[in-house]
Amino acid sequence: MEEARGFYTDTTVCIGCKACEVACKQWNQLPSKNGGAHEMSGDSYDNTVALSGTDWRHVKFIEQFSPDRSQQRWLMMSDVCKHCVQAACLEACPTGAIIRTEFDSVVIQADVCNGCRYCISACPFDVIGINEVTNTAMKCTLCYDRMQANMVPACAQACPTASIQYGTVSELRQRADTRVATLQAQGTQAYIYGKEDVLGGLNSFYLLVDRPTVYGPPERPELPSRKVASNWLIGWGSAIVGGLLGALSLRKSRMDERTAEAREAEEVRR
Numbered sequence: 001m002e003e004a005r006g007f008y009t010d011t012t013v014c015i016g017c018k019a020c021e022v023a024c025k026q027w028n029q030l031p032s033k034n035g036g037a038h039e040m041s042g043d044s045y046d047n048t049v050a051l052s053g054t055d056w057r058h059v060k061f062i063e064q065f066s067p068d069r070s071q072q073r074w075l076m077m078s079d080v081c082k083h084c085v086q087a088a089c090l091e092a093c094p095t096g097a098i099i100r101t102e103f104d105s106v107v108i109q110a111d112v113c114n115g116c117r118y119c120i121s122a123c124p125f126d127v128i129g130i131n132e133v134t135n136t137a138m139k140c141t142l143c144y145d146r147m148q149a150n151m152v153p154a155c156a157q158a159c160p161t162a163s164i165q166y167g168t169v170s171e172l173r174q175r176a177d178t179r180v181a182t183l184q185a186q187g188t189q190a191y192i193y194g195k196e197d198v199l200g201g202l203n204s205f206y207l208l209v210d211r212p213t214v215y216g217p218p219e220r221p222e223l224p225s226r227k228v229a230s231n232w233l234i235g236w237g238s239a240i241v242g243g244l245l246g247a248l249s250l251r252k253s254r255m256d257e258r259t260a261e262a263r264e265a266e267e268v269r270r
Contacts, residue, residue, distance in 0.1 A: 004104035006083055006203030008172035014076040014163040016059055023158035024057040031133055053129035056140040057155050077215050081127045081140035085200035088223050092122035105142040113137050124221035169203050
């Protein structure tokens with residue numbers, strides 16, 4: 001198996017140009033919405049709004065203002081599938097349509113997908129959507145076809161500021177740690193989101209300067225199996241407690257009956 005490869009996205013140098021969105025659409029031949037007749041979202045310069053089955057890259061614009069609007073900053077992030085080491089979508093897929101490639105990326109095989117949408121509900125990052133043309137679940141493949149030809153993924157190739165960087169995950173993590181140290185030395189509260197504490201590590205990880213939820217991702221994403229296990233324990237715990245309460249109630253009822261019988265017998269003897 002090849003060494004794991006992925007994306008390192010430095011959000012501090014993203015300029016919101018959306019070149020990654022265009023390159024992704026073009027290379028993967030993804031259809032436009034409504035035949036290209038887009039309406040303005042009213043959400044800053046973000047008209048893609050979210051990742052979907054036909055939008056595998058999404059540039060987020062987060063505008064932050066002080067209460068008196070005297071201070072402001074824009075946070076931008078090119079969002080994409082995280083290609084999790086512990087992938088919730090892969091765990092939830094009932095048909096085997098979702099596979100892990102030799103590059104440790106996560107890919108949906110459209111010809112095997114039955115469109116059940118289990119992966120959509122399982123993904124904690126809201127990455128996957130249904131392609132209305134094929135009626136199958138789709139998301140970023142990390143340009144698997146280009147990787148097999150030893151080419152850089154289309155989005156990273158198109159990024160003019162090197163905000164999106166592609167390579168082996170081990171090398172990218174070293175590069176990211178160096179960048180974080182530089183920013184922190186300058187007084188910026190930078191950190192990496194997607195280390196091993198997040199689903200075993202994200203092969204597409206980010207340098208952020210605010211809380212994850214400000215950008216969208218949850219701080220502590222969970223696998224569906226973790227929730228099933230906890231719900232199973234809660235269910236069994238409730239059943240056991242209910243059984244004990246029922247047994248105690250029955251015992252009390254019988255004791256009350258015996259007490260009543262004893263009183264009646266005592267009255268008869270008198």
